[in-house]
Amino acid sequence: MTVETTSPLPPRFGDFGGRYIPETLVAAHEDLEAAYLEARSDPAFQQELDYLLRHYVGRPTPLYLAERLTREVGGARIWLKREDLAHTGAHKINNALGQALLARRLGKTRIIAETGAGQHGVATATVCAMLGLECVIYMGSEDIKRQSLNAFRMKMLGATLVPVETGSKTLKDAINEAMRDWVTNVRTTHYIIGSAIGPHPFPTIVRDFQSVIGREARAQVLEQAGRLPDAAVACVGGGSNAIGLFHPFLDDPVRLIGVEAGGDGVGTGKHSATLVAGRPGVLHGTRTYLLQDANGQILETHSISAGLDYPGVGPEHSWLKTSERAEYVAVDDRQALEGFQALTRTEGIIPALEPSHAIYYAIQLARKLGPGKDILVGLSGRGDKDMHTVAAALGVTL
Amino acid sequence: MSQRLRDTFARARETGRTLFIGYVTAGYPRREETVPILLAMQEGGADVIELGVPFSDPMADGATIQHANQVALEQGVSLGDCFDFIREARKQGLTAPVILMGYYNPILARGEARACAEAAAAGADGWIVVDLPPEEAGGFLAACRAHDLSFVPLVAPTTRDDRIPRIAACADAFLYCVSVTGTTGKGNVALDALPAFIQRVRARTDLPLAVGFGITTRQQAEAVRALADAAVVGSAIISAIDAAAEGRRTQSVREFVEDVSGR
Numbered sequence: 001m002t003v004e005t006t007s008p009l010p011p012r013f014g015d016f017g018g019r020y021i022p023e024t025l026v027a028a029h030e031d032l033e034a035a036y037l038e039a040r041s042d043p044a045f046q047q048e049l050d051y052l053l054r055h056y057v058g059r060p061t062p063l064y065l066a067e068r069l070t071r072e073v074g075g076a077r078i079w080l081k082r083e084d085l086a087h088t089g090a091h092k093i094n095n096a097l098g099q100a101l102l103a104r105r106l107g108k109t110r111i112i113a114e115t116g117a118g119q120h121g122v123a124t125a126t127v128c129a130m131l132g133l134e135c136v137i138y139m140g141s142e143d144i145k146r147q148s149l150n151a152f153r154m155k156m157l158g159a160t161l162v163p164v165e166t167g168s169k170t171l172k173d174a175i176n177e178a179m180r181d182w183v184t185n186v187r188t189t190h191y192i193i194g195s196a197i198g199p200h201p202f203p204t205i206v207r208d209f210q211s212v213i214g215r216e217a218r219a220q221v222l223e224q225a226g227r228l229p230d231a232a233v234a235c236v237g238g239g240s241n242a243i244g245l246f247h248p249f250l251d252d253p254v255r256l257i258g259v260e261a262g263g264d265g266v267g268t269g270k271h272s273a274t275l276v277a278g279r280p281g282v283l284h285g286t287r288t289y290l291l292q293d294a295n296g297q298i299l300e301t302h303s304i305s306a307g308l309d310y311p312g313v314g315p316e317h318s319w320l321k322t323s324e325r326a327e328y329v330a331v332d333d334r335q336a337l338e339g340f341q342a343l344t345r346t347e348g349i350i351p352a353l354e355p356s357h358a359i360y361y362a363i364q365l366a367r368k369l370g371p372g373k374d375i376l377v378g379l380s381g382r383g384d385k386d387m388h389t390v391a392a393a394l395g396v397t398l
Numbered sequence: 399m400s401q402r403l404r405d406t407f408a409r410a411r412e413t414g415r416t417l418f419i420g421y422v423t424a425g426y427p428r429r430e431e432t433v434p435i436l437l438a439m440q441e442g443g444a445d446v447i448e449l450g451v452p453f454s455d456p457m458a459d460g461a462t463i464q465h466a467n468q469v470a471l472e473q474g475v476s477l478g479d480c481f482d483f484i485r486e487a488r489k490q491g492l493t494a495p496v497i498l499m500g501y502y503n504p505i506l507a508r509g510e511a512r513a514c515a516e517a518a519a520a521g522a523d524g525w526i527v528v529d530l531p532p533e534e535a536g537g538f539l540a541a542c543r544a545h546d547l548s549f550v551p552l553v554a555p556t557t558r559d560d561r562i563p564r565i566a567a568c569a570d571a572f573l574y575c576v577s578v579t580g581t582t583g584k585g586n587v588a589l590d591a592l593p594a595f596i597q598r599v600r601a602r603t604d605l606p607l608a609v610g611f612g613i614t615t616r617q618q619a620e621a622v623r624a625l626a627d628a629a630v631v632g633s634a635i636i637s638a639i640d641a642a643a644e645g646r647r648t649q650s651v652r653e654f655v656e657d658v659s660g661r
């Protein structure tokens with residue numbers, strides 16, 4: 001016999017999603033779902049969230065027409081949704097803030113989170129400092145090396161940073177370790193997952209908190225361009241900024257394009273292009289596309305950007321791919337660096353390496369579509385954290 | 399359902415004896431040692447054996463079993479190898495029921511129906527899939543039933559009362575009660591909280607109950623046996639393997655199981 005699900009929110013996106021978790025965590029997921037449903041329809045919760053998004057995070061973030069870049073490319077107009085201007089320098093704060101308010105509602109006093117590039121860790125540590133919550137961040141030791149500045153920022157914000165030495169010592173292992181902490185401390189602790197991944201209801205909650213990106217961008221582009229964009233482009237690791245940008249456009253005639261990390265090239269096996277090169281399986285509590293071997297073991301991934309270095313992807317993206325509502329492509333390390341330099345030089349905006357993948361693809365697409373068209377790009381974060389990586393890739397010693 | 403598993407638990411109830419369940423990760427420490435270790439566990443007094451299927455991301459396991467998984471994967475040990483180990487052990491005289499324990503993705507990758515057909519043909523008796531709660535187990539449960547394999551669900555201290563009968567409804571041999579709110583192998587089974595937890599489960603099902611996670615000593619195993627139908631020991635067996643000199647590992651597993659099982 002099958003046990004019927006008792007989820008009040010839809011637990012799946014087509015064939016993807018679900019809740020594949022150890023029994024110990026089931027009650028916590030049910031509580032979270034109930035608390036979220038309550039919060040969603042509670043005007044006081046929305047009011048507090050809106051207030052903090054405006055006065056603490058600095059929303060709405062601007063929509064900026066990249067005129068010089070557009071001119072240089074000589075094609076479609078390129079519009080940037082400036083999440084790099086949000087407090088802490090990336091879109092991650094939208095979700096961290098929303099979930100921390102939820103945790104407080106659940107009566108949880110301790111927050112844990114995983115982080116790859118460190119942006120979600122910094123955002124979580126920031127929000128915990130503001131709300132007075134205990135904060136523990138799990139980060140792969142390899143990522144701590146790549147992102148030492150963010151690692152230090154988290155400590156300054158009062159978080160305990162736990163280096164993860166298992167597996168590939170990157171994002172996926174940090175998630176495993178955070179899950180183990182949660183299994184042990186679930187009664188007092190809320191786990192703020194940083195992307196639209198994980199067991200139900202996390203992909204839905206994270207998407208809802210990140211959809212502020214797309215809602216604002218849609219209104220702004222209608223006002224500033226006088227029309228909907230022809231395409232919306234965003235980088236995809238776990239895919240939270242992409243789903244946040246895409247979601248409010250789902251019913252519009254707008255192409256949605258997710259750009260994955262091609263690493264050394266999709267043909268080399270050293271990449272993180274899950275939707276482009278993976279196949280469905282179950283990892284970290286959800287059924288989604290994965291990079292895995294024939295035996296179902298999860299593969300180690302590679303990308304120049306720590307934030308995209310993940311062998312899974314949010315289940316809603318898997319559904320958008322198989323239902324053909326969105327397209328997914330790969331941009332490799334070298335191309336991402338090209339995108340990074342192009343934007344930096346023409347606009348005086350230093351993007352993070354993650355959205356540099358999207359910028360590179362948007363430049364190619366702008367040439368292809370030609371003048372008179374509009375492309376909306378999710379500029380998910382700023383690049384200060386990546387200076388060491390970029391310098392090393394360009395052969396410069398700092 | 400596995401007849402062998404049901405008979406084992408039924409006999410134990412008739413004679414008033416509690417069972418000892420031993421766990422080892424397949425392929426640990428070396429693939430050629432798995433069959434001898436399985437036989438040694440039986441000789442030492444294990445009534446049921448759990449064979450751990452290695453997975454790259456064992457999110458409910460503590461450091462000891464994580465490490466064992468990693469060592470097994472470095473030798474390329476797959477689900478198919480696990481079936482081979484069981485088949486070979488049966489040939490060499492293993493009669494105890496064997497339950498495969500692991501995570502869902504390797505099963506999915508092989509195909510649920512195929513994995514169950516091969517498991518049954520190799521002489522396995524059931525599955526414990528740590529990240530497959532009953533709500534998601536429909537297809538896999540059907541595959542288990544089709545091949546007379548038992549699906550063994552877990553119950554945790556955080557499981558709510560009204561959920562226990564729903565979990566029990568998809569079990570046919572026994573329920574696996576997780577003794578701690580935490581990962582495997584911490585060595586600190588919460589003995590003071592355990593009786594109330596087990597009572598809570600007992601009140602809601604007639605199925606036999608096994609208790610595992612965090613049981614490392616004979617004293618702990620005895621305390622658990624007073625409450626439940628079976629006690630599971632896993633990480634401590636891995637640690638016994640680690641503590642033994644190469645060439646003495648099999649013997650030391652047998653001695654450790656003899657000691658903890660109280661035979």
